[in-house]
Amino acid sequence: MEKISIDYFKYCLLLLILPAFILFGCNKPQIQFGEAYVNNNYSNIVLVDTLSAKLSTVYRDSVITSGSSSILVGKYSDNIFGKTTAKSFLELHPPALATLDSKAVYDSVVLILRPNKSYYGDTTSISQIAVYQLTNPLNFPQNQSQFYNRTDFPVDAAPLGTTTMLIYPHRTDSVLIRLSDTKGKELYDLYNAGDVSIQNTNSFISYFKGLQIAPGPNGMSAIYGFDNTVTMRIYYHLNGLFNTSQKLDFTFYNGDNKQFNQVLSDRSGTPLSAFGGADKEVSSVATNNSAFLQYITGFTPKIQFPTIRSLLLRSDYLKILKAQLILKPASQYTTGLTPLPPLLYAYTTDQTNSIGSPLPIASSTGYQTGSLIIDPIYNSNTSYSYDVTAYLQQLILIGYANQNGLLLIQPSSASISTFNRLILGDQNNPGGALQLKVYYVSSNL
Amino acid sequence: MFPVISNLSFKRLSFIILLILPFYRISVYAQNVTSPYSIIGIGDLEQSYFNRTSGMANTGIAYSNNNFVTINNPASISYLTNQLFLVETAARGKYVKYSGTGVTAGLSAKDFSIEKLTVGMRIKKWWGAAAGLMPYSTSNYTFSGTQSLQGSNLTLPVDYDGSGGVNRFFFANGFKITKNLSIGANASYLGGSLVQRDSLFSTDVTSSIFTTKNIYVSNLYLDYGLQYHMKLSKKWNATLGFTYAPETPLHAQNTAVIKDGKGDTLSNVTLTNTIFTLPNTTGFGISIIKNNRLTFLADYRYQAWSSLNVSGINYRLVNSNRYSAGIEYSKQKEYQGSKFEVSYLQAGAFYNQSYLQISNEQIAERGFTLGAGFNSKRSTLSYHFAFEYGIRGSGITPVKENYANFTIGLSYKDFWNTKGRKYN
Numbered sequence: 001m002e003k004i005s006i007d008y009f010k011y012c013l014l015l016l017i018l019p020a021f022i023l024f025g026c027n028k029p030q031i032q033f034g035e036a037y038v039n040n041n042y043s044n045i046v047l048v049d050t051l052s053a054k055l056s057t058v059y060r061d062s063v064i065t066s067g068s069s070s071i072l073v074g075k076y077s078d079n080i081f082g083k084t085t086a087k088s089f090l091e092l093h094p095p096a097l098a099t100l101d102s103k104a105v106y107d108s109v110v111l112i113l114r115p116n117k118s119y120y121g122d123t124t125s126i127s128q129i130a131v132y133q134l135t136n137p138l139n140f141p142q143n144q145s146q147f148y149n150r151t152d153f154p155v156d157a158a159p160l161g162t163t164t165m166l167i168y169p170h171r172t173d174s175v176l177i178r179l180s181d182t183k184g185k186e187l188y189d190l191y192n193a194g195d196v197s198i199q200n201t202n203s204f205i206s207y208f209k210g211l212q213i214a215p216g217p218n219g220m221s222a223i224y225g226f227d228n229t230v231t232m233r234i235y236y237h238l239n240g241l242f243n244t245s246q247k248l249d250f251t252f253y254n255g256d257n258k259q260f261n262q263v264l265s266d267r268s269g270t271p272l273s274a275f276g277g278a279d280k281e282v283s284s285v286a287t288n289n290s291a292f293l294q295y296i297t298g299f300t301p302k303i304q305f306p307t308i309r310s311l312l313l314r315s316d317y318l319k320i321l322k323a324q325l326i327l328k329p330a331s332q333y334t335t336g337l338t339p340l341p342p343l344l345y346a347y348t349t350d351q352t353n354s355i356g357s358p359l360p361i362a363s364s365t366g367y368q369t370g371s372l373i374i375d376p377i378y379n380s381n382t383s384y385s386y387d388v389t390a391y392l393q394q395l396i397l398i399g400y401a402n403q404n405g406l407l408l409i410q411p412s413s414a415s416i417s418t419f420n421r422l423i424l425g426d427q428n429n430p431g432g433a434l435q436l437k438v439y440y441v442s443s444n445l
Numbered sequence: 446m447f448p449v450i451s452n453l454s455f456k457r458l459s460f461i462i463l464l465i466l467p468f469y470r471i472s473v474y475a476q477n478v479t480s481p482y483s484i485i486g487i488g489d490l491e492q493s494y495f496n497r498t499s500g501m502a503n504t505g506i507a508y509s510n511n512n513f514v515t516i517n518n519p520a521s522i523s524y525l526t527n528q529l530f531l532v533e534t535a536a537r538g539k540y541v542k543y544s545g546t547g548v549t550a551g552l553s554a555k556d557f558s559i560e561k562l563t564v565g566m567r568i569k570k571w572w573g574a575a576a577g578l579m580p581y582s583t584s585n586y587t588f589s590g591t592q593s594l595q596g597s598n599l600t601l602p603v604d605y606d607g608s609g610g611v612n613r614f615f616f617a618n619g620f621k622i623t624k625n626l627s628i629g630a631n632a633s634y635l636g637g638s639l640v641q642r643d644s645l646f647s648t649d650v651t652s653s654i655f656t657t658k659n660i661y662v663s664n665l666y667l668d669y670g671l672q673y674h675m676k677l678s679k680k681w682n683a684t685l686g687f688t689y690a691p692e693t694p695l696h697a698q699n700t701a702v703i704k705d706g707k708g709d710t711l712s713n714v715t716l717t718n719t720i721f722t723l724p725n726t727t728g729f730g731i732s733i734i735k736n737n738r739l740t741f742l743a744d745y746r747y748q749a750w751s752s753l754n755v756s757g758i759n760y761r762l763v764n765s766n767r768y769s770a771g772i773e774y775s776k777q778k779e780y781q782g783s784k785f786e787v788s789y790l791q792a793g794a795f796y797n798q799s800y801l802q803i804s805n806e807q808i809a810e811r812g813f814t815l816g817a818g819f820n821s822k823r824s825t826l827s828y829h830f831a832f833e834y835g836i837r838g839s840g841i842t843p844v845k846e847n848y849a850n851f852t853i854g855l856s857y858k859d860f861w862n863t864k865g866r867k868y869n
Contacts, residue, residue, distance in 0.1 A: 027477065028476070028477050028479050028554070028585070028587045028606070029477070029479055029543065029549075029552050029553070029554045029587075030479075030549075030587050030588055030589060031479060031481045031543060031547060031548055031552070031586065031587070031588055031844060032546075032547030032548070032588050032589070033481035033482075033484075033545075033547050033586075033588060033843050033844050034481060034484040034586055034588050034605065034607075035588065035590040035605075036758050036759050037484050037485060037757065037758065037759075037760070038484075038590070038605055038641070038643070039658075042643065042656045042658060042701055042703070043643065043645065043654050043656040043703045043712075044592060044594075044595055044645070045594050045595070045601060045645065045647055045654065046594070046595040046596050047594055047595065047596035047597045047599075048596055049596070318703060318711040318712050319705065319709075319711045321652050321654070321705065322651070322652060439594075439647075441654055441703065441705065441711055442595065443701075443703055443711075443712050443714075445701055445712065445714045445716065
């Protein structure tokens, strides 16, 4: 009997528990009653848009311009950034050596440039491009492996060739520059003779040095970008019943990373005339409530958050939940001739203004690029925005006075291969005020 | 002083209790039956004892039974049968249909949970004792609201979710003073957490904030009872019952934890302790019994909430009154000169004006119950079933609930291994 009772008990207990599992799984029904009885003061989200963001322009006299793989040539007179001249210095390597046919006859030599669609300035005017041969090889200064925007190398007084034409940057039609046949025949003969100076890249560079591609004396009204397929081509033909055209290509060489662009500016008479000569940082207050971006000519905007720690003084402050930085181009400077940088990284920096790492995207991999929104009609909503949540969450913890901030720079290759420029308004600029929106968790406990 | 429990018996009891205990109020994890009014006070006060009186609308201040623990009146415990050790458990399934403003048409909910575990025995001829665990109050609600994002003209959606409740661990003792008079005292520990969780969502900041407010209440709670049995005639007996519990403060420890969407704790604050007072409670009951088979019962329970002056926006706690009546018919068999119960049938009805007054309308409940039970022929098990149908609120209260409860009770009896009568 005792045994039975225990078994019975187990059996009945099962009966008791089973329905519990069968009935589980439904959701708690929501009934809209009770809002009057809850205390909302425990926690809330507060938006603060009155914290100051300090804007300044960091100017660097020297910017590294080697290694961009883009050939910048031209001149543009910008009413803000001044007159800028770009020249490109590059090396070529020779075609593979082969014995030419005995019936071969030299014809001509041209330099072929292919536009990479980037430009800065007025592309509707005629351009004159001149090609010079370097008199000295492109050698790095001691203990350096880079060239800067102000680096220069001497060239022959007379150009190897010039051309005057209309360049269409949006088409990729090649720009052809007829070069001196004296130089062309000289190279052809060396090749034909199998001369040691043309047998390999190093010997050819020692002999030929390289080229400078520059605006011609008649000037240009824009700076154009060309890709790294620069080719010096010698045409020849084989004598016969039908002339067959042949070619020898001396192609772009950058194995030693020595290609660079010289970029020189004359800012006299512009709002930026104070910049030049030495590195400096100038507050937006001193420059018409604006900060300037054109990395290749030395201009980088910096944003600092000097009053972020005032949040800690609020009794209800718990934590920054979200912080958004919205940057707008200052409307008083906008011009259609100069495209806005499509992508802008925000690099962390400190009082030295050295470039740290870009702000990452919070929810995935990669870096924030500013999510440019273009308002083509009114322009007033054109803006870049950054999620500075994690950045400010860290910054607010720093107890000592600091000049930490963010530097806006295009992703590295674009920063030294385009002249995209941007003039940002600070918080007091009516034509494009910077906004800092900080949402924090508040508690009144 | 206590009789020695045999090894076997003790093992078995431990087994039974350990088996049931983990399931006690298991539906804490899936309590679906929300009760919108339970946001106020310490939640809904449990009206059921989950015992043999559940089929009679929990009417039992003047009820006693040899084989069942009824703590409706602790004095009744003195009537337990000698040498029996009782283990009782009960579970309840609930089905509620909601109506009223703010309620989606046809909204309903159901859940099921083990609600009670009791052990009881008679220690001496004049002394019975029982101990157990049962709910005292329950808080369970969910609704959504809005909160303004300060510093902007935006509003944020908030989800509110209430859960938890107060449990009652009791130790009740009943004493026979004279042949007719019994008194009892029940010392309970009331303890539990009332939890409100606010989930603040914001698409604007693509983050959430979770605030959990926890009110942990606890204290000792004492209630007393008295039963007086009278023989009216050869066939008729009567019992008068009286219960009383003095005003008792519940100490409430309030904490609030604020977490963000990542689960980081932003704030963990212990707030000033508060006190939630349980009022003076009195109850009167009468039962009239014919031939020890047919029982008529009536109860009146009263709680003096009004004098505590608890009120808030749009609500007030007011005196509660509960009226109930029940009838029970017990089918018995004679065996070797003793009477044994084979089965029983019950019915009851109640009207309860709850302690809650919202917008000047006291929330009331009314309903009826049916009950049945039988004792196993092959074992010492008893089964108990109670059905309750009720209406809470009315057309003019914000929410009206039509509900059906089904309680299953299980009672297990075992003998003490004491000197005297041996069990073969």
